[in-house]
Each structure stands twice: as C-alpha cells, then as structure tokens.
Amino acid sequence: xxxxxxxxxxxxxxxxxxxxxxxxxxxxxxxxxxxxxxxxxxxxxxxxxxxxxxxxxxxxxxxxxxxxxxxxxxxxxxxxxxxxxxxxxxxxxxxxxxxxxxxxxxxxxxxxxxxxxxxxxxxxxxxxxxxxxxxxxxxxxxxxxxxxxxxxxxxxxxxxxxxxxxxxxxxxxxxxxxxxxxxxxxxxxxxxxxxxxxxxxxxxxxxxxxxxxxxxxxxxxxxxxxxxxxxxxxxxxxxxxxxxxxxxxxxxxxxxxxxxxxxxxxxxxxxxxxxxxxxxxxxxxxxxxxxxxxxxxxxxxxxxxxxxxxxxxxxxxxxxxxxxxxxxxxxxxxxxxxxxxxxxxx
Amino acid sequence: xxxxxxxxxxxxxxxxxxxxxxxxxxxxxxxxxxxxxxxxxxxxxxxxxxxxxxxxxxxxxxxxxxxxxxxxxxxxxxxxxxxxxxxxxxxxxxxxxxxxxxxxxxxxxxxxxxxxxxxxxxxxxxxxxxxxxxxxxxxxxxxxxxxxxxxxxxxxxxxxxxxxxxxxxxxxxxxxxxxxxxxxxxxxxxxxxxxxxxxxxxxxxxxxxxxxxxxxxxxxxxxxxxxxxxxxxxxxxxxxxxxxxxxxxxxxxxxxxxxxxxxxxxxxxxxxxxxxxxxxxxxxxxxxxxxxxxxxxxxxxxxxxxxxxxxxxxxxxxxxxxxxxxxxxxxxxxxxx
Amino acid sequence: xxxxxxxxxxxxxxxxxxxxxxxxxxxxxxxxxxxxxxxxxxxxxxxxxxxxxxxxxxxxxxxxxxxxxxxxxxxxxxxxxxxxxxxxxxxxxxxxxxxxxxxxxxxxxxxxxxxxxxxxxxxxxxxxxxxxxxxxxxxxxxxxxxxxxxxxxxxxxxxxxxxxxxxxxxxxxxxxxxxxxxxxxxxxxxxxxxxxxxxxxxxxxxxxxxxxxxxxxxxxxxxxxxxxxxxxxxxxxxxxxxxxxxxxxxxxxxxxxxxxxxxxxxxxxxxxxxxxxxxxxxxxxxxxxxxxxxxxxxxxxx
Numbered sequence: 001x002x003x004x005x006x007x008x009x010x011x012x013x014x015x016x017x018x019x020x021x022x023x024x025x026x027x028x029x030x031x032x033x034x035x036x037x038x039x040x041x042x043x044x045x046x047x048x049x050x051x052x053x054x055x056x057x058x059x060x061x062x063x064x065x066x067x068x069x070x071x072x073x074x075x076x077x078x079x080x081x082x083x084x085x086x087x088x089x090x091x092x093x094x095x096x097x098x099x100x101x102x103x104x105x106x107x108x109x110x111x112x113x114x115x116x117x118x119x120x121x122x123x124x125x126x127x128x129x130x131x132x133x134x135x136x137x138x139x140x141x142x143x144x145x146x147x148x149x150x151x152x153x154x155x156x157x158x159x160x161x162x163x164x165x166x167x168x169x170x171x172x173x174x175x176x177x178x179x180x181x182x183x184x185x186x187x188x189x190x191x192x193x194x195x196x197x198x199x200x201x202x203x204x205x206x207x208x209x210x211x212x213x214x215x216x217x218x219x220x221x222x223x224x225x226x227x228x229x230x231x232x233x234x235x236x237x238x239x240x241x242x243x244x245x246x247x248x249x250x251x252x253x254x255x256x257x258x259x260x261x262x263x264x265x266x267x268x269x270x271x272x273x274x275x276x277x278x279x280x281x282x283x284x285x286x287x288x289x290x291x292x293x294x295x296x297x298x299x300x301x302x303x304x305x306x307x308x309x310x311x312x313x314x315x316x317x318x319x320x321x322x323x324x325x326x327x328x329x330x331x332x333x334x335x336x337x338x339x340x341x342x343x344x345x346x
Numbered sequence: 347x348x349x350x351x352x353x354x355x356x357x358x359x360x361x362x363x364x365x366x367x368x369x370x371x372x373x374x375x376x377x378x379x380x381x382x383x384x385x386x387x388x389x390x391x392x393x394x395x396x397x398x399x400x401x402x403x404x405x406x407x408x409x410x411x412x413x414x415x416x417x418x419x420x421x422x423x424x425x426x427x428x429x430x431x432x433x434x435x436x437x438x439x440x441x442x443x444x445x446x447x448x449x450x451x452x453x454x455x456x457x458x459x460x461x462x463x464x465x466x467x468x469x470x471x472x473x474x475x476x477x478x479x480x481x482x483x484x485x486x487x488x489x490x491x492x493x494x495x496x497x498x499x500x501x502x503x504x505x506x507x508x509x510x511x512x513x514x515x516x517x518x519x520x521x522x523x524x525x526x527x528x529x530x531x532x533x534x535x536x537x538x539x540x541x542x543x544x545x546x547x548x549x550x551x552x553x554x555x556x557x558x559x560x561x562x563x564x565x566x567x568x569x570x571x572x573x574x575x576x577x578x579x580x581x582x583x584x585x586x587x588x589x590x591x592x593x594x595x596x597x598x599x600x601x602x603x604x605x606x607x608x609x610x611x612x613x614x615x616x617x618x619x620x621x622x623x624x625x626x627x628x629x630x631x632x633x634x635x636x637x638x639x640x641x642x643x644x645x646x647x648x649x650x651x652x653x654x655x656x657x658x659x660x661x662x663x664x665x666x667x668x669x670x671x672x673x674x675x676x677x678x679x680x681x682x683x
Numbered sequence: 684x685x686x687x688x689x690x691x692x693x694x695x696x697x698x699x700x701x702x703x704x705x706x707x708x709x710x711x712x713x714x715x716x717x718x719x720x721x722x723x724x725x726x727x728x729x730x731x732x733x734x735x736x737x738x739x740x741x742x743x744x745x746x747x748x749x750x751x752x753x754x755x756x757x758x759x760x761x762x763x764x765x766x767x768x769x770x771x772x773x774x775x776x777x778x779x780x781x782x783x784x785x786x787x788x789x790x791x792x793x794x795x796x797x798x799x800x801x802x803x804x805x806x807x808x809x810x811x812x813x814x815x816x817x818x819x820x821x822x823x824x825x826x827x828x829x830x831x832x833x834x835x836x837x838x839x840x841x842x843x844x845x846x847x848x849x850x851x852x853x854x855x856x857x858x859x860x861x862x863x864x865x866x867x868x869x870x871x872x873x874x875x876x877x878x879x880x881x882x883x884x885x886x887x888x889x890x891x892x893x894x895x896x897x898x899x900x901x902x903x904x905x906x907x908x909x910x911x912x913x914x915x916x917x918x919x920x921x922x923x924x925x926x927x928x929x930x931x932x933x934x935x936x937x938x939x940x941x942x943x944x945x946x947x948x949x950x951x952x953x954x955x956x957x958x959x960x961x962x963x964x965x966x967x968x969x970x971x972x973x974x975x976x977x978x979x980x981x982x983x984x985x
Contacts, residue, residue, distance in 0.1 A: 056586075056587050058583060058586060058587055083592075087589060087591055087592065088589070089589075090586070090587060090588065090589035091588070091589025091590075092589070094587070094588075094589070095587075095588060096584070096587035096588060097584075098580060098583065098584060098587075100580060103579065103580035103581065104580045104581050104583070104584045105581055105584070106579075106581040106585070106599050106603065107581075107603075107677075107678070107679055108599075108602050108603055108676065108677055108678060108679075109599065109602070110678075114585075117585075117590055117594065117598075118588050118589075118590065121588075121589055121590050121591060121594070122588065122589050170678045170679070172678070172679050183584065186584070186588055187587075187588050189588070190588075190589065196587075
C-alpha cells in the first residue's frame with residue numbers, strides 16, 4: 001500500500017456564536033494515501049468544508065477553536081506549526097481550490113500578476129529571507145520573467161487556449177469555467193503534494209462541471225497528485241474518486257472504495273443518501289428524501305447524531321457514539337447495527 | 347467609450363448643476379436681503395445716489411434680466427465687481443483659489459497619511475487594543491473646533507516653540523517663485539528653488555495639520571471598514587491557501603481592493619476640508635477663498651459671495667470627476683459609460 | 684408539549700417587526716458592552732443635566748446676558764471665577780454653563796429641521812421614482828456641490844446675523860445628506876416582497892411609505908442624526924466665531940471664542956474654556972454615534 005500522506009485523528013472543532021458554542025466537528029477521522037483521489041461527501045453543514053479548511057488552517061480563530069485531535073501530514077502535526085511555518089507549508093505542499101471561481105480571483109489584478117505571485121511564492125519560498133522584497137524589487141525582474149514562462153505553461157496545462165495572450169487579461173474577462181482553471185493553475189504552481197478541492201464544480205454549469213472534473217483527473221495522472229474532493233454531489237464522487245468518506249453532522253460515518261459504497265452502502269444514512277440520488281430508471285416515483293432535518297450543532301443529539309432520523313434506531317444509538325466496524329479492509333462504517341470493533345476486541 | 351469622450355460628457359453634465367447653483371446663490375444675494383442696493387449704498391445714501399448705484403449695478407432691471415446678465419457675465423469669466431473694494435471678483439478669485447487649494451491638498455495628504463495607516467492597523471487588529479485606540483484618537487481629534495485648535499496650535503507651535511510662522515503663506519518681504527500652478531510649494535519645486543520651497547512649506551504645515559484633523563476620523567473609519575471587507579473577500583482565502591505570504595496579501599492585494607472606498611471618502615472630505623479651510627484661513631491669515639468669503643460675508647458684499655460659492659461648486663465638481671477617472675485607473679472592471 | 688401550542692393568530696405579513704425586536708435586544712446588549720458609547724452617553728446625560736440646572740448652579744447667571752463687572756475684568760481662573768472673567772468682567776464659568784442649553788437647543792433645531800426636510804425629500808424621491816426622483820435628487824445634488832459651511836455662511840449673512848438665522852441657514856444646507864441616505868435606504872427596502880404584499884392589501888402610498896418602509900429604514904438615519912448633532916453644534920459655533928452667527932452678548936460658545944480671540948494667549952482662559960466645552964459636546968455625540976453605528980447599522984457590523 002502507498003505511504004500515508006495525511007491523517008486526521010479525532011478532530012474536534014467548535015465555533016463560538018451569539019447563541020452558544022456550535023460543535024462543528026466532533027471527532028473526525030480521515031486517512032489519505034499518496035495518489036488517492038478521495039471524496040468527502042455530506043449535506044450542507046455536515047462539516048466537510050470545515051474539515052477541509054482545517055488542513056491548511058484557514059479557519060478563523062476565534063471564533064473557531066480546535067479543542068482536540070491532530071492533523072498529521074507526512075509525519076508532522078500541522079496543528080503544532082507556527083503561522084509562519086504554516087505559510088511555508090501551504091506554499092510548498094498544498095493547493096486549494098474553492099467553490100466560486102468568480103469571487104476567488106482578485107478582480108483588480110491581471111491573471112498574470114496573480115499567477116506569477118503564486119509561482120514565485122510557491123516555488124522559491126525561503127530562498128531569500130524577505131519574500132516581499134523579492135516580489136517588488138527590480139532585481140527580481142529576471143525571476144518574474146521566469147515565473148511568467150512558468151505561469152503560461154501552467155495555463156497551458158489546465159487547458160486555457162492561447163495562454164500566452166490570455167494571461168494578460170483580468171479575471172472578469174474569463175468565463176466561470178476558465179476562471180476555475182486559472183485557480184487550479186494557481187494551486188498547482190508549486191507542484192503540491194495534496195490538492196484540496198472544496199466544491200470545485202458546484203457553482204458551474206453541468207457541462208463545465210464535467211470538463212473541470214476531467215481536468216482534475218488528468219492532472220492526477222500527469223502530476224501524481226493526491227486529491228481531497230469535497231462535494232455534496234454523489235454523482236461527482238462516482239465520476240471522479242476512488243475512495244470516499246461520508247460525513248454527517250461533524251463526523252465521518254462511513255468510508256469505503258467508491259464502487260463498494262454504491263453497491264453495498266452500510267450506514268442507514270448512506271443508504272438514504274444513495275436512494276435520494278435521482279436516477280433515470282426510478283424517475284417515476286419522484287425523489288426520495290431522508291425524513292427529518294440535520295441536527296442543531298449547538299445542541300447535537302447524544303450518541304449517534306443520526307439517531308433521531310434513523311429508521312433502525314436502537315437503545316445504544318441514543319447514548320453511545322458508535323466506533324468503526326470493518327466491513328472489508330477498506331470499508332468502515334460507524335453504526336451500532338454492526339459489531340463494534342472495540343467490543344469485538346474486548 | 348474612451349476616457350476623453352467620458353471626460354467631455356462629465357464636464358457637460360456639471361453645467362446643469364452649476365446653473366442650479368447659480369440660481370440658488372442669485373436667490374440668496376438678490377431676494378433674501380430684500381434691498382441689496384440699500385445695503386451697498388449704506389444707510390445714509392440719498393435717493394439719487396441709490397438710483398445711480400442701482401443703474402450702475404444693473405439692479406434697476408427686472409430680476410430675470412439681472413440673472414441673465416449675471417450668467418452672460420459668467421460665461422465670459424466675469425464674476426462682477428465687489429461693491430466694497432471695487433475690484434473684479436474674477437481677479438480676486440484667481441489670487442485666492444491657489445492658496446485654498448494648496449492648503450486643502452496639503453491637509454488631505456496629512457489626513458490620508460495618518461488616517462489610512464490607522465485604518466489599516468485597525469482592521470488588522472480588529473476589536474483589539476490598536477483598533478480601539480485608533481478609533482478613540484480619531485474621534486478625539488475630529489471633535490475639536492478647528493478654529494479653536496488653530497488658535498492653540500498657532501500659539502504653541504508658532505509662538506512658544508517657534509516651529510512655524512504664525513500667519514500667511516510666504517514671508518511678506520520675500521519674492522515668491524514664478525507663478526505656474528499658483529501652489530507655492532509646487533512652483534518653487536518646479537523652479538528648483540529649494541529655499542523658497544522650505545519657506546512655503548514652513549508656512550503650510552501647521553495650518554494644514556490643524557485642518558487635516560477634520561478628515562481624520564472618517565478616513566480612518568472608511569479605510570478600516572473597506573479593509574475588513576476586502577480581507578473577508580474569498581480571494582484572500584485563496585491567496586492564503588496557496589501560500590502567498592500574509593504581508594504580500596495585505597500590502598499588495600487587499601490594499602488595492604480597499605482603496606476604492608477610501609478614495610471616495612477622500613474626495614468627499616476634500617469638500618469638507620475646503621469648508622474647514624474657511625476657519626483655519628481666518629486664524630492663520632491665509633489669503634485664500636475662505637478668508638475672502640468671511641470678509642465678504644461680514645460686509646454683505648454679495649458679488650464676491652456669489653462668485654466664491656460658484657467657485658467652490660466648480661472645484662468640487664471637478665474633484666468628483668477626477669475621482670471617477672481614478673476609479674477607472676484602479677479598478678479594471680469599470681468601463682466609462 | 685407541542686399539543687398545547689395553538690396558532691390562532693391571523694396570518695400576518697412580516698414587515699420585520701419581530702426581527703426588529705430581536706435585533707433591538709441584541710443591539711442593547713452590544714451597546715451596553717461598548718465602553719465608548721456608554722462613556723458618550725454618560726457625558727451627554729451630564730451635559731443635559733448641566734443645561735437644565737445651569738440657571739440655578741451658575742454663580743453669576745446675569746453674566747450670561749447683561750451682566751457687567753469692570754472691576755473684575757480679566758481675572759485669572761481661581762476660586763471666585765473657576766474659568767476666569769472676560770474683558771468686561773463677566774464670569775466665563777457661568778457663561779459656559781448657560782451656553783450649554785443654547786448649544787443643545789441649536790443642535791436640536793438644526794437636526795430636527797434638516798432631518799424632516801431630508802427624510803421627506805429622500806423618501807418621496809425613492810418611493811415614487813421616475814421623474815420625481817430625478818428632479819428631487821438633482822436639486823439635492825446642487826446643494827451637495829458646495830461645502831455646507833460655505834453655503835451656510837452665505838445664507839446666514841443674507842438672512843441677517845444672529846443665532847436664529849444661523850440655525851435656519853445651517854439646517855438649509857444640512858438636509859441633503861439625510862435625503863441621500865434616506866433615498867438609498869428606501870430604494871432597497873421598497874423592493875422587498877412584504878411591501879408588494881401590503882400594497883396588494885390595498886394600503887395607500889403614504890401609509891406604506893411612513894408606516895411600513897420608513898420604520899425599517901430608520902436605523903442609519905438615527906446614527907446620522909446622532910453624529911451630526913455634534914457637528915451641527917460645531918458649525919453653529921463656527922458661524923458664531925466668524926461673526927455671522929450668534930452675536931454678543933449671547934453666551935454662545937463660538938461667539939465667546941471670537942470675543943476671546945484678541946486676548947489670546949495672554950488672557951488664554953477667555954477662549955479656551957468655551958472651546959473645551961464645544962469639544963466635550965461634539966466628542967460625546969461622536970462617541971454615542973459611533974457606538975450606535977455598531978449596534979444599528981448592519982453594514983458596518985462586524
């Protein structure tokens with residue numbers, strides 16, 4: 001098996017709000033191996049984006065607070081790094097793209113300017129002491145020239161036609177899909193180990209969605225990337241990922257290879273989720289939803305957070321958080337319907 | 347649309363506003379006082395003197411005729427004649443405008459140089475000590491009556507510490523630099539006359555500093571608010587996520603985004619400071635529009651008052667146009683049209 | 684439990700009244716935890732108390748108007764005259780105290796006048812739109828092209844010197860800010876679905892505008908009234924100072940500074956204390972307004 005790249009262990013995240021403390025993440029476990037294309041799915045508010053943003057430590061603190069857990073990347077605990085070390089870490093090892101390509105590029109600067117900065121700061125971080133100095137001083141002109149070459153190559157790589165001329169345009173002169181490509185290029189400038197894609201296609205048209213997903217897949221092959229793809233759309237996961245984790249109200253409730261999950265979902269929530277996906281053949285019956293609503297994070301239900309909506313609810317569900325039950329070597333489910341690992345062990 | 351066409355169109359658009367303004371000032375000067383000729387001639391004037399004066403001033407005609415005559419004069423650049431000094435208002439305006447512009451510009455530069463950094467720091471340390479201190483400080487200073495503070499500073503800096511001359515724009519007996527822009531600091535620099543530049547600056551800094559306090563609070567507040575907005579922009583998250591250093595994000599990207607709102611307030615404050623200059627000028631004997639306005643108002647000399655008001659309107663409209671042009675330079679999304 | 688709750692209220696159209704209540708509750712909490720605005724409020728309570736009590740606590744109440752005491756002229760601040768005396772021996776302390784009420788009156792008059800004119804014009808322009816809007820706003824723009832103080836000096840000079848004319852003059856140049864603000868508020872609110880719904884119920888234009896739209900537009904207007912109060916007092920003082928506003932012997936702070944100007948800095952107290960009084964007044968309104976802005980104006984809330 002490939003080496004472990006990222007391991008999130010028992011991550012707890014809280015948000016202070018006017019109405020109290022929201023327990024946004026309550027013990028997230030997640031493991032990515034090098035070369036994985038890993039999907040993280042769940043409804044809005046389940047904590048999937050918060051999990052993703054915890055890795056580059058982009059969650060504003062306060063009001064956010066990580067109360068427990070660790071995030072191990074290549075053997076280092078990211079939560080122990082200083083802000084300066086984190087800056088360097090993000091530049092060298094991480095690429096992140098977000099949902100809305102319209103707002104994520106700075107409208108006042110050309111793509112060239114933004115991409116060159118991405119190249120310079122990701123590739124050369126730490127080679128001289130003062131990064132700002134390098135960026136603004138004339139002595140850095142040659143470096144910026146080189147960076148421009150690299151930036152054009154990057155735009156080529158992400159499939160922007162006539163990259164050498166388009167690079168001088170402003171973001172508003174690009175379409176939504178093209179802007180997302182630019183953002184991918186910026187994320188990839190420093191050849192990162194891990195690309196975190198937070199709902200990268202949600203704001204795009206369906207046809208453009210497919211193109212972007214195809215692009216990400218092709219980049220995985222070309223560059224040997226590891227991808228963590230966050231989405232609420234199971235279709236996107238099915239098309240793109242090899243492994244997937246399902247989140248519900250701040251916890252991972254099932255993880256599995258993608259095919260296995262679709263063929264053999266174990267958690268009642270996953271089952272409901274897969275049934276809820278509209279299919280051609282079941283069109284007649286209309287949409288099937290999961291009854292009930294997602295829990296209030298200020299006052300989450302005790303035990304398994306899904307129990308108030310679960311059709312198979314039992315006594316332990318109301319009191320005890322379920323631990324992992326292994327279905328196969330790669331398929332784990334966190335549900336009392338299945339023999340609990342720690343119980344089996346004892 | 348090209349910028350030239352845009353400029354021409356904007357210049358045409360200020361014409362109706364200036365016509366409206368002239369109607370208002372005309373109303374103030376001819377209708378409100380009831381008897382402008384009587385005011386001009388003085389209480390002891392005989393009916394003959396009054397009649398002659400009325401004819402001389404064109405005030406024996408009907409009000410619409412008077413207005414048309416006045417406007418016709420304006421088109422030729424003729425602002426009429428002061429009833430008190432008998433000088434051409436246009437000549438006086440030409441002398442006084444540069445002084446006020448220089449003072450106001452210097453004050454805006456001071457206010458921006460203090461207020462923008464204060465706003466940035468406030469935003470970066472939102473709701474922490476530097477933020478609260480900046481807020482209190484700016485409110486503290488903006489609350490002073492400018493004329494009172496001018497008096498105190500004049501005594502303290504000018505008399506007691508001898509750090510600045512107490513009045514005027516330039517030493518009375520020295521020869522000022524050749525007039526090009528009318529701004530003494532700029533003219534002396536253009537003439538490479540650094541001694542004159544020093545003397546002009548020496549006179550300028552204290553009144554400008556006092557005047558700048560009036561704009562400090564709002565420049566700080568708007569800079570803070572627009573910085574916060576720009577910092578909350580998604581693109582900042584992206585820039586951080588891909589590893590662009592925080593100080594580059596703040597000083598390069600966020601600052602430019604935040605500057606649009608700051609620019610708006612700076613151009614608005616320019617108007618406020620031109621008004622504040624009225625008071626500061628009268629303390630420092632700064633020979634500008636404000637001093638001219640105060641003197642004319644106390645003498646009820648309405649020809650200059652009308653001219654001065656129109657001039658303020660013209661300057662302020664031009665500043666607004668300049669601001670809009672500046673937006674276009676800063677923000678690539680803006681197309682003139 | 685849920686069985687006990689019956690909903691027999693008539694269906695109501697939500698124009699935000701319940702939200703307003705909730706926001707008010709949070710607002711009061713935020714306001715009270717804001718030290719600066721509480722400080723501003725405390726100073727203002729003190730100022731109002733001084734204004735009311737001044738005729739009783741001022742040691743020489745006559746000095747505010749007709750009093751003359753040549754023997755005691757130019758007395759330095761001391762036990763007898765805490766703020767000293769001026770060139771005809773009037774007690775500065777008494778004059779500053781009694782001037783407080785005048786300053787409050789001036790501020791109130793200007794702000795009430797300016798708000799009534801501005802809010803009406805802005806609301807009507809925004810609500811009716813079209814040529815009404817165009818006409819009223821171009822008219823407003825004309826006033827906005829000349830700095831308020833400049834026009835105020837011209838108007839007051841024309842009307843004749845004096846504090847009453849100064850108040851009118853200032854109010855006449857002060858309303859455009861309120862008109863602009865109200866217009867932008869009303870424009871954004873009138874598009875909301877509830878307004879359409881109320882119109883569907885057959886409510887008249889004026890009723891919709893004043894009962895249902897303006898109450899939701901009021902917060903930023905209140906904030907502006909608060910901060911502007913201080914600046915209105917300041918502007919009136921400025922007119923008094925240059926001589927077109929309040930005339931001696933009125934105990935108006937700006938006019939008092941003008942009177943003390945010739946004796947500055949040797950008899951520094953004559954001009955200094957009225958200046959500090961103006962500062963305190965403006966500062967406290969600013970503090971209060973700044974706190975209210977945090978509480979009431981959602982756009983600046985962070």
